[in-house]
Each structure stands twice: as C-alpha cells, then as structure tokens.
Amino acid sequence: MPYEILEKIQLGDSGTIFEMVLKTPLIAKKAYAGNFILVRVNETGERIPLTIADYDREKGTVTLVIQVVGKSTKLLCNLKVGDKVLDVVGPLGNRIHIDKYEHPVVIIGGGIGIAPCYPQSKELREAGNKIITILGARSKGLLIWKDRIKSVSDELIITTDDGSEGRKGVVTDPLKEIIKEKEISLVIAIGPLIMMKYVVLTTNGSGSLPKVKTYVSLNTIMIDGTGMCGCCRFLTLDGGVQFACVDGPDVDGHIVDFDNLLKRADRFLEQEKYSLECYDEECRALEKYKSEVD
Ligand SMILES: Cc1cc2nc3c(=O)[nH]c(=O)nc-3n(C[C@H](O)[C@H](O)[C@H](O)COP(=O)(O)OP(=O)(O)OC[C@H]3O[C@@H](n4cnc5c(N)ncnc54)[C@H](O)[C@@H]3O)c2cc1C
Ligand code: FES
CATH class of the missing domain: 3.40.50.80 (Nucleotide-binding domain of ferredoxin-NADP reductase (FNR) module)
Known part of the structure; x- marks a missing residue:
C-alpha cells in the first residue's frame, strides 16, 4: 500500500536536509520515541531505516527528517508533496525507557x-x-x-x-x-x-x-x-x-x-559511491531526454 507525502520542507541552508510528513495511520497509532521505520521508495529501491522524529496519532502521520547522503536518501528527497513511497515497515526498534529521574x-x-x-x-x-x-x-x-x-x-x-x-x-x-x-x-x-x-x-x-x-x-x-x-x-x-x-x-x-x-x-563505501553515480547519471539522462522532447 503506497504512503503519501503530505508535507515536505527543506531545513537549514545546506540543501541536503528535508522534513517530510507521511500518511501512515497504523504506524502513527503505535509510534513512540526511539522507534524507526524502514522506507522503500519504489520496487527496485533498498529499504532504509529512518527515525520517527514526530508522530500525530489523530492525523495518522509520522514526521521524518532526512539527510541526503547517497542514492536512496536522494531518491526519497527528490519526491514531491502528493507523491507516494511504495512501502513502509514499522514502528521498529524499542521505545526508549521512560522514567521519572531524580536529577536532570x-x-x-x-x-x-x-x-x-x-x-x-x-x-x-x-x-x-x-x-x-x-x-x-x-x-x-x-x-x-x-x-x-x-x-x-x-x-x-x-x-x-x-x-x-x-x-x-x-x-x-x-x-x-x-x-x-x-x-x-x-x-x-x-x-x-x-x-x-x-x-x-x-x-x-x-x-x-x-x-x-x-x-x-x-x-x-x-x-x-x-x-x-x-x-x-x-x-x-x-x-x-x-x-x-x-x-x-x-x-x-x-x-x-x-x-x-x-x-x-564504511565497509560498503565503494558500492555506495557507484550506486549514487549511476543514479545521478540516470537523472541527467532523463533531464536531457525531457528537454529534447519539450
Ligand atoms: C535506526 C536508524 C535510524 C536512522 N534515522 C535516520 C534519520 O532519521 N534521518 C536520516 O537522514 N538518516 C537516518 N539514518 C541513516 C540512514 O538510514 C542512512 O543515511 C541511509 O540508509 C543511507 O542510504 P543512501 O542509499 O542514501 O546512502 P548510502 O549509499 O547507503 O550511503 C552513503 C553514505 O552515507 C553514510 N551512511 C550510510 N548508511 C548510514 C547509516 N546507517 N548511518 C550513518 N551514515 C550512513 C555513509 O557514509 C555512506 O557512505 C538512520 C539509520 C538507522 C540505522
Ligand atoms: S537489520 Fe538485520 S539484524 Fe538488524
């Protein structure tokens, strides 16, 4: 079931960090601090772990903050409001231990x-x-x-x-x-x-x-x-x-x-670099094709 991007904003001035709000009612219902989700953008995409940075149980949304570092984060951050990601798994990982501590x-x-x-x-x-x-x-x-x-x-x-x-x-x-x-x-x-x-x-x-x-x-x-x-x-x-x-x-x-x-x-550094280069090359070819068709 695809998950819609409801909001997307750039954070800071580096051009590499984005906040995204995803419609995921079932995950929002069960999310707590410490949990993360696995996101796969499309059928050939890899699953990447991203922390649930905020959640709204009533609206059925989770907020992600993503830094573009390689192919999959770039693919995700190239999506626009209204686009959908193919699948999301979660919430995963343990909720943080909540206690009332004596000191700060x-x-x-x-x-x-x-x-x-x-x-x-x-x-x-x-x-x-x-x-x-x-x-x-x-x-x-x-x-x-x-x-x-x-x-x-x-x-x-x-x-x-x-x-x-x-x-x-x-x-x-x-x-x-x-x-x-x-x-x-x-x-x-x-x-x-x-x-x-x-x-x-x-x-x-x-x-x-x-x-x-x-x-x-x-x-x-x-x-x-x-x-x-x-x-x-x-x-x-x-x-x-x-x-x-x-x-x-x-x-x-x-x-x-x-x-x-x-x-x-950094054990997969070479493969990660190669994968990003191929993706960038694909994007450039697509842009060129579009401009020629236009
Ligand atoms: C539990 C968990 C929660 C995470 N939450 C967030 C989040 O909220 N926001 C966010 O932007 N990122 C988060 N990450 C990191 C994120 O999953 C990776 O940046 C992403 O998988 C990289 O995929 P890529 O294909 O874009 O880059 P890749 O091509 O896989 O990697 C490019 C470069 O990014 C770095 N990198 C890759 N994977 C990781 C990683 N797991 N941690 C740190 N650096 C990495 C390496 O330097 C690597 O060479 C989280 C990771 C984990 C395990
Ligand atoms: S990601 Fe596979 S064992 Fe943790």
Whole structure:
C-alpha cells in the first residue's frame, strides 16, 4: 500500500536536509520515541531505516527528517508533496525507557541526530523530568529544529564547530561542565558515531568526571530491521554481540565497542559511491531526454 507525502520542507541552508510528513495511520497509532521505520521508495529501491522524529496519532502521520547522503536518501528527497513511497515497515526498534529521574536528563543531538531528540525530550519531559539539551552542528546552517527542541527543553545549549551560532566547539565541552557542576541522572546522545563515542568517553567515569548512565542511538547499516540478517550487529566491550534493530537502536553507550563499529561503518563505501553515480547519471539522462522532447 503506497504512503503519501503530505508535507515536505527543506531545513537549514545546506540543501541536503528535508522534513517530510507521511500518511501512515497504523504506524502513527503505535509510534513512540526511539522507534524507526524502514522506507522503500519504489520496487527496485533498498529499504532504509529512518527515525520517527514526530508522530500525530489523530492525523495518522509520522514526521521524518532526512539527510541526503547517497542514492536512496536522494531518491526519497527528490519526491514531491502528493507523491507516494511504495512501502513502509514499522514502528521498529524499542521505545526508549521512560522514567521519572531524580536529577536532570541531558539530551545531546548532533547533526541529523538533532531531530530524533525531539520525541525523546518530549516524552521524558511529559514524565516530569528536567531536560537540558545540547545541540551541535558543524555550522549554523546545519542546525535544525531549534525552536521545536527548545519547546521541550528546560535549558538549551548550542555549539557549532565554527562558532557561527552558540558556543564555538563541540557538544562534549558543555557536557563536561554540566556533569562536573551538578548531578545528572541520564545522558542520551544521538548523532554521528564519533560524537557518541566521545560522549561515552566523557561519561564512563574513566577520568576525573563522575560516571553517568548514557544511552546512544546506533545508526548502523540495516537490512531487515527485525533481527534476522545480522547486518546491524555490534560488539560489546565484554565480547558479546547485539543487534541495533532489536536490542536498540537506543542502547547503553558504555557497553558499545565504538572502535569496531567505526571500522565497519564504511565497509560498503565503494558500492555506495557507484550506486549514487549511476543514479545521478540516470537523472541527467532523463533531464536531457525531457528537454529534447519539450
Ligand atoms: C535506526 C536508524 C535510524 C536512522 N534515522 C535516520 C534519520 O532519521 N534521518 C536520516 O537522514 N538518516 C537516518 N539514518 C541513516 C540512514 O538510514 C542512512 O543515511 C541511509 O540508509 C543511507 O542510504 P543512501 O542509499 O542514501 O546512502 P548510502 O549509499 O547507503 O550511503 C552513503 C553514505 O552515507 C553514510 N551512511 C550510510 N548508511 C548510514 C547509516 N546507517 N548511518 C550513518 N551514515 C550512513 C555513509 O557514509 C555512506 O557512505 C538512520 C539509520 C538507522 C540505522
Ligand atoms: S537489520 Fe538485520 S539484524 Fe538488524
């Protein structure tokens, strides 16, 4: 059953990030923070995992925030309002654990990982928690959903690598100050693997700072999203194996072997590059054909 795109807007000024609202009543009915869906645009398309960044049970919609990085994300983001994607599977993955914590919760979003912070922050705040959010991006134009995140945060800190907005630096700079100054019950980090690795190194109690329980959201490569293919497996520091799609995607960051994950993250780089080049070539040929016919 095809799923209609009801809204599409560009976010930031990079031209690579889009917000899309999809009509998916059954998924919207069961969605919670932490869940993701698998989207396949057309019959020859691959299934790509995308986080449910927001949901509206009454309207029967889910909101996605997508960054164009390769063929499938480009194919999806080339669609317009009114177009349909062929299939959507979900909600998949575990809902985040919701508790009322004694001390504030720090939620950290980096790059495209900022959007998934929204439902987590919203649900944890509704449970009575104080939320301190730290958002980080390379520069101002890549900072997305600032107002939305602000609406579900008690305190919002922004960092950019180049200092074009907020503090110049990285998300771990304010994090270090916060956990040194006050007690924090939980840290949640969503963003690039390298960012999550350094958040975990900050909170694992190995240096002078106290240990703080930390969840990270693993964006490993996925195929089936149901624990069968093994593609999303990651190693734990005690030598165990877990699957991001069914054991996560939000998992205890202190058990993740990030060095192994980082090594495996670009194992299909050549194929991904080739696939994007072929798609771009196809698009150019189609444009040329259209202009000749016109
Ligand atoms: C649970 C989960 C939730 C996700 N949520 C979102 C989301 O809300 N929005 C969003 O834009 N992306 C999200 N991703 C990442 C997204 O699935 C990938 O960017 C997408 O599959 C890439 O497909 P592609 O064909 O466009 O690029 P590919 O050709 O497959 O890859 C191009 C390049 O993108 C990078 N890349 C590929 N796959 C991933 C990945 N899984 N994680 C990080 N980088 C990757 C690599 O550098 C790769 O070389 C999520 C991933 C997971 C596992
Ligand atoms: S994506 Fe196949 S096991 Fe997780």
